[in-house]
Amino acid sequence: MITLNQSTMSLYNKIKNTFNPPPSLKGEDWLLPSDDLFDSIESSIQNDQKMKNRGIWVWLLSLLFISGTLSYLLTNNNTNLGGIILTNKGNTEYHTSSKSSVVNVNDINKLNSKNLFFKVASDNKEIVTSKIDYNVEKSITSVPIPLISSTSDKSTSVSVLEKSFNLNTRTDRRNRNLESLDFTSVVGCKNSNIEELVTIKTKRTSYNLTRIAGINCSLFREKVPPFFHEFSHLPKKDLSHASEWRLKFSSGTSNWNFSLNNNYITTLDPADFRFSKGVGYFIELSIEKMLSQRLSLGISGLLESSSFSSGHNSIVDYDISNETEDQLNQFDVIMASPIGFLESNIVVARSTDANEHTDLTIDLNNSHSITNIDFGLYAQIELLQYRNFSFGSQLGFGFNYLSNISNSLDYFSTSETGFISHSSEILKNQSHLNLLRSYINFGINLEYNFSGSTSFGVNHHFRQDFNPIYSDGDFNTLISRQLSGFYVKKSF
Amino acid sequence: MQTYKTDINLINEILKGNQTAFRDLYDRHSKGHMLTCLRYVKNRSEAEDVLQESYIMIYKNLEKYDPSKAQFNTWSNRVVINTCLMNLRKRNVFRDFDNIIDISSKLTVNADAIDNLSLQDLTNFITNLPKGYRTVFNMYVIDGYKHSEIAEYLKISVSTSKTQLMKAKQMLQGMIISNDYSQSINYVLI
Numbered sequence: 001m002i003t004l005n006q007s008t009m010s011l012y013n014k015i016k017n018t019f020n021p022p023p024s025l026k027g028e029d030w031l032l033p034s035d036d037l038f039d040s041i042e043s044s045i046q047n048d049q050k051m052k053n054r055g056i057w058v059w060l061l062s063l064l065f066i067s068g069t070l071s072y073l074l075t076n077n078n079t080n081l082g083g084i085i086l087t088n089k090g091n092t093e094y095h096t097s098s099k100s101s102v103v104n105v106n107d108i109n110k111l112n113s114k115n116l117f118f119k120v121a122s123d124n125k126e127i128v129t130s131k132i133d134y135n136v137e138k139s140i141t142s143v144p145i146p147l148i149s150s151t152s153d154k155s156t157s158v159s160v161l162e163k164s165f166n167l168n169t170r171t172d173r174r175n176r177n178l179e180s181l182d183f184t185s186v187v188g189c190k191n192s193n194i195e196e197l198v199t200i201k202t203k204r205t206s207y208n209l210t211r212i213a214g215i216n217c218s219l220f221r222e223k224v225p226p227f228f229h230e231f232s233h234l235p236k237k238d239l240s241h242a243s244e245w246r247l248k249f250s251s252g253t254s255n256w257n258f259s260l261n262n263n264y265i266t267t268l269d270p271a272d273f274r275f276s277k278g279v280g281y282f283i284e285l286s287i288e289k290m291l292s293q294r295l296s297l298g299i300s301g302l303l304e305s306s307s308f309s310s311g312h313n314s315i316v317d318y319d320i321s322n323e324t325e326d327q328l329n330q331f332d333v334i335m336a337s338p339i340g341f342l343e344s345n346i347v348v349a350r351s352t353d354a355n356e357h358t359d360l361t362i363d364l365n366n367s368h369s370i371t372n373i374d375f376g377l378y379a380q381i382e383l384l385q386y387r388n389f390s391f392g393s394q395l396g397f398g399f400n401y402l403s404n405i406s407n408s409l410d411y412f413s414t415s416e417t418g419f420i421s422h423s424s425e426i427l428k429n430q431s432h433l434n435l436l437r438s439y440i441n442f443g444i445n446l447e448y449n450f451s452g453s454t455s456f457g458v459n460h461h462f463r464q465d466f467n468p469i470y471s472d473g474d475f476n477t478l479i480s481r482q483l484s485g486f487y488v489k490k491s492f
Numbered sequence: 493m494q495t496y497k498t499d500i501n502l503i504n505e506i507l508k509g510n511q512t513a514f515r516d517l518y519d520r521h522s523k524g525h526m527l528t529c530l531r532y533v534k535n536r537s538e539a540e541d542v543l544q545e546s547y548i549m550i551y552k553n554l555e556k557y558d559p560s561k562a563q564f565n566t567w568s569n570r571v572v573i574n575t576c577l578m579n580l581r582k583r584n585v586f587r588d589f590d591n592i593i594d595i596s597s598k599l600t601v602n603a604d605a606i607d608n609l610s611l612q613d614l615t616n617f618i619t620n621l622p623k624g625y626r627t628v629f630n631m632y633v634i635d636g637y638k639h640s641e642i643a644e645y646l647k648i649s650v651s652t653s654k655t656q657l658m659k660a661k662q663m664l665q666g667m668i669i670s671n672d673y674s675q676s677i678n679y680v681l682i
Contacts (some may be wrong), residue, residue: 010610011606011665012661014606014607014636015617015633016619016634017613018614019614019633023527025523025524028527028611031523031524032523032528033522033523034540037522037543038515038518038522040545041547041551042514044548045552048548332648332652343647473578
């Protein structure tokens with residue numbers, strides 16, 4: 001027989017020696033996992049692989065879609081004015097509409113005529129017809145395109161001030177190999193003179209041909225996807241002040257939404273976990289480069305501050321034997337927040353008689369503050385114009401960097417009377433935070449242009465993170481942000 | 493004639509996409525890993541869940557395994573332990589450690605009985621420790637973690653880790669003295 005302490009040590013040593021080094025498991029069949037466990041493992045792995053592959057496909061398709069859209073926007077020269085039409089005495093027509101956008105120089109040569117007509121039409125109504133005095137002998141370097149005629153229809157009477165201008169294709173070095181260029185490109189590279197030369201008067205209004213030229217130039221240069229065509233009829237915007245670069249300053253409020261995954265929520269739920277949305281403000285500076293009348297690319301830098309609160313219950317064992325002389329007892333408590341766990345030390349004061357051990361439910365209330373820096377790249381598309389107003393949309397992506405986080409335990413209370421909060425201290429902030437995250441951005445804006453170069457607008461953006469801000473094992477939290485504010489934009 | 497394949501051979505085959513090799517690796521090591529799981533979690537069902545999770549982790553991280561640093565068994569066992577700890581944390585975040593159990597009896601036990609305890613008996617003793625004690629006991633006594641490492645893993649202080657170990661020992665003592673020895677074994681086997 002052995003004594004109690006001996007038995008404890010004996011059992012302790014027995015366990016220690018049995019498991020170290022690892023015991024031989026021959027014959028220990030009670031350790032065999034159930035037969036179908038490996039099948040479950042295998043199927044989980046295959047599912048994971050499928051999900052991974054699916055994710056890759058989604059990414060690739062998204063990338064393909066974005067690349068396709070961008071390349072379409074950047075390369076499509078289609079016009080939507082109802083078509084620019086080249087005719088040879090009415091016998092042959094070359095439409096520069098979306099259906100047939102390519103009319104190359106060879107085709108013009110085949111026409112072998114000096115009677116090409118250049119028409120501008122809208123809603124199937126011809127507005128301007130110009131004769132292209134094409135001279136093969138003179139070469140393509142100088143093709144006069146006089147505006148020589150006018151047409152009318154039932155509702156619109158058009159008169160055109162005749163004036164010739166040159167199509168000086170040689171100004172573009174790329175045109176050395178004209179054979180390979182399509183006609184729209186040649187026209188698109190044209191002149192700026194026309195803007196000051198022609199006036200079209202209708203019964204309703206007077207069009208300065210600068211606008212028509214603007215249409216021509218912009219539409220030939222602009223990359224307008226088909227779904228925007230309907231908005232592109234005869235823009236009323238005066239482009240005489242348009243500039244290629246814009247500087248934009250934005251400011252406003254931000255709202256952060258925390259999406260905790262199911263495991264995280266389920267685990268925290270029994271502790272009556274709650275949290276608020278992040279609310280804050282931002283300032284943003286952007287530079288935009290206009291690629292066309294309606295499309296621009298921009299880069300932005302944003303500084304943002306957001307605050308939110310969280311809280312939950314925690315149970316501690318108040319042990320009188322651990323009390324100080326002042327009847328204080330301190331506890332290390334792990335606290336949860338939407339973006340991970342932090343550690344704190346709380347001190348509870350006892351003001352009444354109590355048992356040796358008392359289970360105390362502590363209600364913890366925390367506040368958190370985050371500073372975020374955001375760099376993004378975006379495409380801005382103007383969808384609608386009305387007088388000086390325009391409505392646009394923005395699509396882009398970028399990176400967030402969480403530059404600072406601060407936490408404070410605002411207050412705590414206990415479930416038992418006679419035990420009160422005394423003091424608290426945060427010992428350690430959240431870990432397992434992904435400081436750098438990527439996001440996708442979608443936004444809309446309404447803008448008012450109150451001078452040629454200055455605009456004012458309001459915008460709203462939705463930014464969804466791709467990577468969780470907090471990730472530890474099966475716990476993770478994704479963030480989406482909504483930014484609403486105003487902006488001032490200056491062309492330069 | 494079937495040749496014996498080392499763990500490294502099997503791993504190389506798995507990395508080339510051979511699922512049969514993964515089955516072989518599993519068959520070779522699953523009992524040891526099951527023993528680890530049973531030490532850390534409360535019951536067999538949970539242990540199998542954790543084992544499944546562990547093998548998925550092992551499969552996913554197999555490329556990261558460096559044979560020059562550790563044997564596969566050691567490395568994979570660490571993965572299993574980490575999965576156990578993660579699982580424990582998920583299940584009870586806010587009350588990680590248990591109250592001490594007062595032990596006042598003074599009894600004597602038969603030393604031979606202790607010597608005759610089987611691996612299964614000892615595993616059951618450990619399994620019946622409360623979670624906090626069991627975790628620290630396993631990590632410190634069997635898996636060779638230091639108190640500072642335990643504190644870091646479990647997000648507790650070093651002194652708490654030491655206290656939990658002490659309480660675990662007292663609990664083991666309690667298991668012996670609060671039951672007739674043979675009964676205590678029966679008790680823990682339930």
